Amino acid sequence: MKKGILVALTILLMVSCKESDKKSTPNDLPVTKNEAFDTLLENYYQDGLKINPLNATFQGDNRYNDTLPNFLDDAYEKQLRQYYSEYGTKLKNFEDETLSESQKLTKAILKWECNINLEGLGFTDYTPLDQMWTMNLMIGQMAGGTGAQPFKTVEDYDNWLSRLEDYGKWLASAKERMIRGIAVEDVLPKSLIKKVIPQLASVVEPKLQDNLFYSPIKKIPENFSNEDKTRLTQSYGKMITETIVPAYSELHDFMKSDYMAAGRESSGIQGIPNGDAYYAHQIKVYTTTNMTADEIHKIGLDEVARIASEMEKVKQQVGFEGDLKAFFDHVRNKKELMPFTEPQQVIDNFNAIHAKMKPQVDKLFDKQPKTAFEVRRTEAFREASASAEYNPGSLDGTRPGIFYVPIPNVDKYNVYSDEDLFLHEAIPGHHFQISLTQENQDLPKFRKTLWYSAYGEGWALYTESLGKELGLYDDPYQYFGMLGAEMHRAVRLVVDTGLHSKGWSREKAIQYSLDNEAESEASITSEIERYMANPGQALSYKIGQLKILELRAKAEKELGNAFDIREFHNQVLETGCVPLALLEDKINAWITNTQTQK
Structure with a gap:
């Protein structure tokens, strides 16, 4: 599995949609929402948050703020494969005739999700650190105390300590994975390694109060008891000096020496084994x-x-x-x-x-x-x-x-x-x-x-x-x-x-x-x-962009004076994030329906 999960988190953007829940059958009887299908969707969502609690944090759901899976662990990847496989199989139990129009679109989207993620799991991530997209940068953003991870209550502060303990395990696994990458000649280009090294060095700050991961202590709420303030200050100091800084220092030294020596001279993904398949x-x-x-x-x-x-x-x-x-x-x-x-x-x-x-x-x-x-x-x-x-x-x-x-x-x-x-x-x-x-x-x-x-x-x-x-x-x-x-x-x-x-x-x-x-x-x-x-x-x-422009031009041409730019934008935004083929199907249906109503 390459960087798909972490990249999705780094650029975590969420989108909108609202479709009609009714469909005309040949007998003109409405097809109502299938409640069993909705239950499946809810279970898929909740199970997904358990597997990837960072998603929950970014959505403002604080139930799993104290945990961080080791995304690089083989057991985790096995769990993820099982998750997508099982839900892909469960989808087959729901025939389109039993679903509303909205649910049909959702089924198509979920099928795509399961298939594309299973496909991605066929590629091993040997480059878990880069200068732009990876876990260390996301955690660093949260560590500043103003990101998605909340720091308002004592429990929030304890949750972050627990999550950092898990993060220490991820950092160790990252080095192990990169060592394996050297063995199979799947490594970063040297030019990217040069950019990662100073990012790691910035966290190896000898003065505790200037360390990025100490930021939440500088913002500790005044309403915390003196006992909690003292305990948390000591705990954060210990976490930084005994876990975070040593791990970053070890990664920094490794990337600056052995990993840099093994770095690729090639720039594109063609330079790694199976690179063409991965790019496709x-x-x-x-x-x-x-x-x-x-x-x-x-x-x-x-x-x-x-x-x-x-x-x-x-x-x-x-x-x-x-x-x-x-x-x-x-x-x-x-x-x-x-x-x-x-x-x-x-x-x-x-x-x-x-x-x-x-x-x-x-x-x-x-x-x-x-x-x-x-x-x-x-x-x-x-x-x-x-x-x-x-x-x-x-x-x-x-x-x-x-x-x-x-x-x-x-x-x-x-x-x-x-x-x-x-x-x-x-x-x-x-x-x-x-x-x-x-x-x-x-x-x-x-x-x-x-x-x-x-x-x-x-x-x-x-x-x-x-x-x-x-x-x-x-x-x-x-x-x-x-x-x-x-x-x-x-x-x-x-x-x-x-x-x-x-x-x-x-x-x-x-x-x-x-x-x-x-x-x-x-x-x-x-x-x-x-x-x-x-x-x-x-x-x-x-x-x-080219697809949306194409669809707007088609709607303007075919609808003429009936074209309403606000309604076109509603149609695009209501759909939410979908594969482009499904967006095209929706706009074509809207054009046809609008022509029928003229």
């Missing part, structure tokens, strides 16, 4: 299609050419006389686009973008979430290698959705794509999509927490195209920012498939990106290394 699986996971790497590479090349022609128009609009590559450098280095001196100014700018677009949102969306929303700076320990990201609020709405913005060097922070970035990560992108799902009481619980990257990231990229309709992109540089972001996703199709199926080097992928987009070399390097760490994930954005 990753394409299926992240695009929810059966597309091949060659097909996706061709789409990427075509999209890069199309978007470049649009960029030329903006270049001419602002009166720049050099070629497009020179214009990229102009945008990257234009001092007027780097106006900030304090990180808070970056945050304030995003809040101003939100205020600017608010009056137009109602014209495109009649269903909007109740969950609160915040913009925050990315935590210092992961800021240097992090991308902007959205973390969802809790299912009960008590924790807001958070848009995290890395600001490693505020003097170099370029605003040219901020409007586009806000649309994608926040509103109406991930925050609308995820929060509406979490607030939807008509969904089975497991569907509220599903994440299919082609749908979720496809939706977020689609929303970037709505900027002008939302009163944004009146500045040509901000519109160029949208084109730049779309180009970035098109480039991803080319470089991800290039790296993992065509033998491209890291350096060739970096150069292709520099030649075709306006991101800085440092940013592009970080992105390319991200794709190296998780093959296929970068494909999901553009493949999903």
Whole structure:
């Protein structure tokens, strides 16, 4: 099993859906919901939380906050295989004729889930640490005391201690797994190892009070008794000095020496045994299609050419006389686009973008979430290698959705794509999509927490195209920012498939990106290394966006004056995270029903 579970947690995004529960039979009799099927779904969800308690924590369910399975243990993988196999078998007991329309869709989704996860379990994860996606980074985020793991009660503090004890076992297993990886020549590229080493070193902090894992003690609530404060302070100190720091130190030394010596010179997943089969699986996971790497590479090349022609128009609009590559450098280095001196100014700018677009949102969306929303700076320990990201609020709405913005060097922070970035990560992108799902009481619980990257990231990229309709992109540089972001996703199709199926080097992928987009070399390097760490994930954005755009164009053409953009958005968002083929089926049915009602 590769990184599927942990990656899903790292980018844990949740989505929405609501369908009719009735269907007309040939006798016009309604098919009501099958209660036995709903019981199966509830059991699937509850058993899933027991197997992966981190999912429960991220959803605001605190029942399992004191445990952390060893995802690298063979016994755990056996348990996971049994879980998906048994529920896949149980699904066969329910004929479609006995299910409502909503339940039929849920059955198709659950069948996909069981099959794709069982397929993933056929691949062993020999690289449990990387610079972007892995458990150590997730736990570090929680350790800061402001993430999904709560630190409000004495029990919360004790739960984290218990979870850290389990985490120590995972850290030991990670080293053992990487040693096995060396033996079978399944290791990280050297360039990624170089990025992991300082991340590990940052936790090996000799001064206890400055250690990341000591953060909750600095925020210990005043209402705790003095006895509890003393006990917890001592316990946390002991956990850090006797478990966490030694484990990180051992991993750091190992990766810096033996593991670095064994590191791959190749950049793509082709460089490991069975790499081609694994990449085909990753394409299926992240695009929810059966597309091949060659097909996706061709789409990427075509999209890069199309978007470049649009960029030329903006270049001419602002009166720049050099070629497009020179214009990229102009945008990257234009001092007027780097106006900030304090990180808070970056945050304030995003809040101003939100205020600017608010009056137009109602014209495109009649269903909007109740969950609160915040913009925050990315935590210092992961800021240097992090991308902007959205973390969802809790299912009960008590924790807001958070848009995290890395600001490693505020003097170099370029605003040219901020409007586009806000649309994608926040509103109406991930925050609308995820929060509406979490607030939807008509969904089975497991569907509220599903994440299919082609749908979720496809939706977020689609929303970037709505900027002008939302009163944004009146500045040509901000519109160029949208084109730049779309180009970035098109480039991803080319470089991800290039790296993992065509033998491209890291350096060739970096150069292709520099030649075709306006991101800085440092940013592009970080992105390319991200794709190296998780093959296929970068494909999901553009493949999903293109499908949603295709479905909107089809609906506009076939419905004519009956087309309602708000209802189209309802149809897409109501479905929640589903494989793209199921989304297409739903939109086609909506078009047909709307035509019938005309």
